[in-house]
Amino acid sequence: xxxxxxxxxxxxxxxxxxxxxxxxxxxxxxxxxxxxxxxxxxxxxxxxxxxxxxxxxxxxxxxxxxxxxxxxxxxxxxxxxxxxxxxxxxxxxxxxxxxxxxxxxxxxxxxxxxxxxxxxxxxxxxxxxxxxxxxxxxxxxxxxxxxxxxxxxxxxxxxxxxxxxxxxxxxxxxxxxxxxxxxxxxxxxxxxxxxxxxxxxxxxxxxxxxxxxxxxxxxxxxxxxxxxxxxxxxxxxxxxxxxxxxxxxxxxxxxxxxxxxxxxxxxxxxxxxxxxxxxxxxxxxxxxxxxxxxxxxxxxxxxxxxxxxxxxxxxxxxxxxxxxxxxxxxxxxxxxxxxxxxxxxxxxxxxxxxxxxxxxxxxxxxxxxxxxxxxxxxxx
Numbered sequence: 118x119x120x121x122x123x124x125x126x127x128x129x130x131x132x133x134x135x136x137x138x139x140x141x142x143x144x145x146x147x148x149x150x151x152x153x154x155x156x157x158x159x160x161x162x163x164x165x166x167x168x169x170x171x172x173x174x175x176x177x178x179x180x181x182x183x184x185x186x187x188x189x190x191x192x193x194x195x196x197x198x199x200x201x202x203x204x205x206x207x208x209x210x211x212x213x214x215x216x217x218x219x220x221x222x223x224x225x226x227x228x229x230x231x232x233x234x235x236x237x238x239x240x241x242x243x244x245x246x247x248x249x250x251x252x253x254x255x256x257x258x259x260x261x262x263x264x265x266x267x268x269x270x271x272x273x274x275x276x277x278x279x280x281x282x283x284x285x286x287x288x289x290x291x292x293x294x295x296x297x298x299x300x301x302x303x304x305x306x307x308x309x310x311x312x313x314x315x316x317x318x319x320x321x322x323x324x325x326x327x328x329x330x331x332x333x334x335x336x337x338x339x340x341x342x343x344x345x346x347x348x349x350x351x352x353x354x355x356x357x358x359x360x361x362x363x364x365x366x367x368x369x370x371x372x373x374x375x376x377x378x379x380x381x382x383x384x385x386x387x388x389x390x391x392x393x394x395x396x397x398x399x400x401x402x403x404x405x406x407x408x409x410x411x412x413x414x415x416x417x418x419x420x421x422x423x424x425x426x427x428x429x430x431x432x433x434x435x436x437x438x439x440x441x442x443x444x445x446x447x448x449x450x451x452x453x454x455x456x457x458x459x460x461x462x463x464x465x466x467x468x469x470x471x472x473x474x475x476x477x478x479x480x481x482x483x484x485x486x487x488x489x490x491x492x493x494x495x496x497x
Contacts (some may be wrong), residue, residue: 130329133322133325133326133329134376134379136317136318136322137159137163137318137326137376137377138379139317140159140185140188140317140318141155141159141377143188143314143317144158144159144181144184144185144188147184147309147314148177148180148181148184149298149302149303149305149306149309150298150299150302151176151177151181151294151298152475152478152479153292153294153475153476153479154170154172154176154177154178154181154292154294155181156374156377156390156394156475157170157290157291157292157394158170158181158182158185158269159185159373159377160290160370160373160374160377160391160394161267161268161269161289161290162185162189162232162266162267162323162326163326163327163330163373163376163377164289164290164327164330164366164369164370164372164373165265165266165267165327166289166290166366166369166370166373167253167268167269167270167287167288167289167290168267168268168269168270168288168289168290168291168292169269169270169271169272169288169290169291169292169399170182170269170270170271170272170292170293170294171271171272171273171274171275171291171292171293171294171399171402172271172273172293172294172295173273173294173295174273175297176294176296176297178236178271178294179195179234179236179271182195182234182269182271183195183234184314186232186234187313187314187316188314188315188316188317188318189231189232189266189316189317189318189323190316190317190318190319190320191231191232191266191319191320191323192229192230192231192232193230193231193232193233193234194209194225194226194227194229194230194232194233194234195233195234195236196226196227196233196234196235196236197236197237198235198236198237198238198240198241198245199237199240199241200240200241200242202241202242202245203242203244203245204244204245204247204248204258204259205259206226207226207227207245207248207249207252207258208223208226208227208228208258208259208261209223209224209225209226209227209228209229210223210224210225210226211223212224221259221261223261227252227258227263227265228258228261228263230263230264230265231264231265231266231267231320231323232265232266232267232268232269233265233267233268233269234269234270234271235249235268235269235270235271236270236271236272237271237272237273238270238272239272239274239275239276239281240272240274243280246281246284249270249284250283250284250287252265252268253268253284253287253288254287266320266323266324266327267323270288275399275400277399277400282358286358286360286362286363289363289366289370289395290370290394290395291394291395291397291399292394293397293399293402295402299482299483299485300485301482326376329376330369330372330373330376331369331372333372333375333376333381333382333383334368334369334371334372334383336382337368337371337372337382337383338382338383341383341384341385341388341418342368344385344416344417344418345367345368345388345392345416345418346364347416348392348412348413348415348416348418349364349396351412351415351416352396352408352409352412355408355412357396357398357405359396363395363396366395367388367391367392367395367396368383368388368391370391370394370395371383371387371388371390371391371392372387373391374387374390374391375387385413385417385418385419386419386421386473386474388413388418388419389409389410389413389418389419389421390474390475390476392409392413393406393409393410393476396409397409410425410426411426414426421470421473421474421476421477424466424470424474424477425474425476425477425480427466428463428466428467428477428480428481429480431459431462431463431466432463432480432483432484434459435456435459435460435463435484435486438452438453438455438456438459439456439486439487439490442456442490442493443487443490449493453490453493453494456490456494457494460486460494463481463484466481467481
């Protein structure tokens with residue numbers, strides 16, 4: 118009889134893992150491309166860490182979070198902020214009857230919400246930003262305790278003013294989406310319907326998943342943790358502003374990534390994925406991601422980082438060979454033969470590692486060979 122609760126717990130965990138996997142798959146079926154952004158919002162949900170998406174208009178920032186929210190059977194609140202927004206606007210609508218009785222009761226705003234999205238926070242006033250900081254830090258507003266499971270921010274701009282250091286440091290997960298999707302995903306967008314996804318996770322499901330993430334984080338392997346901390350120290354030496362708080366939060370995000378991949382322990386790849394989301398500099402996003410990957414590899418954290426570097430090298434060679442094949446400055450047959458060899462090498466890496474890493478998959482999906490070159494390669 119003593120084993121029954123444990124067996125039930127295992128069955129419950131298996132069901133939860135199946136459901137979060139279903140959420141991930143469903144999100145992929147509604148939001149095409151933007152894999153980093155989708156992973157970021159899922160990690161924000163599982164870790165309960167504030168998540169910030171920076172990107173141009175029209176790259177599905179709001180749509181991605183709205184779609185995820187529809188799969189959660191909890192209260193969702195969205196607010197578009199601007200310079201006219203007042204702190205009390207975020208609360209919702211004041212209950213006049215309760216106010217007459219001496220109580221502050223609000224409905225329909227962040228007070229009732231379990232997941233929330235604040236759109237364009239940097240366009241709001243300093244008072245509103247201070248209110249948002251209180252929400253992030255203490256999950257409260259004007260002394261009212263909030264019951265938030267996930268908090269999202271999206272913006273077309275990033276303000277790194279010194280006065281916003283405290284606010285920006287609390288945005289644990291940061292992802293920058295600069296490009297629209299490639300042609301294959303664009304075709305899917307054009308042909309997709311507008312069906313609404315069904316709810317998959319309940320409030321208790323999300324809470325249980327977040328508790329599981331905390332357990333995984335607390336059980337991180339000591340040797341792996343040492344490698345991670347060595348990488349943190351080196352990044353700090355390169356003037357990365359990484360607070361002690363952010364170090365701990367990065368481990369939580371790594372644990373969330375492990376859970377999202379169906380694992381019960383943090384592996385090196387999970388830490389590197391988390392580092393890229395939590396330690397990047399939004400003002401020099403691509404370069405900072407590459408530096409993080411390089412230092413992670415240096416400290417023995419990640420096989421995938423090495424693979425990514427190899428694929429990038431092959432892609433650079435492929436692009437040069439395509440240019441040479443088109444401008445006719447070199448022997449075309451030799452150029453096409455070399456191009457074919459590079460494509461074989463990169464295809465081998467993509468086949469082996471795409472299922473293990475979204476970063477590898479995204480890189481492999483970005484390879485675009487012009488149709489006329491493809492036709493010529495078929496004749497080589």
